[in-house]
Amino acid sequence: MGSILMLYASMTGNTELMAEAMVDYLETLGYEVTTKTFDFDPITPEELLGYDGILIGTHTWDDGELPYEVEDFYEELDDVDLTGKKFGIFGSADSFYDSYGGAVDLLWDRLHQLGAMLVPNKLKVDLEPNAEDIQDCRHFAEQLSELIAGVIQE
Template sequence: MGKVLMLFASMTGNTELMAEIITDVLEAKGYTVETKTFDLDAIDVEELLDYDGVLVGTYSWDDGELPYEVEDFYDELDDVDITGKVIGVFGSGDSFYDSFGGAANLLGDRFEQKGADLVPERLIVDMEPDKDDVVRCQNYAEVFCKMVENTNGD
């Protein structure tokens, strides 16, 4: 089908779990998924251009801020033209804070400013995904796949 880059930052494992659920759907549909984490892998923003679609997940730090390991990536987006690139943003948050899932929304705003073809929903889960959230993640993956297929003419 195509090649997808899955990037994520996860402190407690919640965002990682979301990434795994989404990846399972993509692989079942025949996509090749390369997974990288912000804290362990070197990520060059130019890499985004090598994929049919990109999914970026992050937890929100403190009151909705980007985690430090995502900050450089966020800033380096200035160095790449991602106009029309299909990108999905997801993450976990804690509804205790005023800015629930703020980091995922910051990334989504940034991708929109850069002209990406963003999945309309910014998928944000309160803490650990429950059964309903698992279904939301699966549905999100389906929407992402349709957008990639429409863009790439598959």
């Protein structure tokens, strides 16, 4: 069907659970999904060009900031033309903080400014995903699939 990159940063495992739910769903649709983490798999923005769609997940650090392991990648996004590339941005967050899921917002805004096509909504889950959140993750993955297929547009 196509290829999707799942790229995420997860400190407590919550964003990882979200990513796993999306990967499982996309594989049932027939996609070839490559999973990488910011912690262990070096990646450059140029590598994004080799995929039909990209899902990026991140937790939010401190009061709305990108995690350290995502910062270099974020800054290097300007080095590649992402016009028309299809993305979905998601992450776990903690509603205790004033800036709920700020890292998700930062990535979404940056990719939008760079001309990427984005799943229209960002997916944020408060702490550990429950059964309803996992369903939301599957629906979010389905929206990326529809964006890739041209069924929905940004």
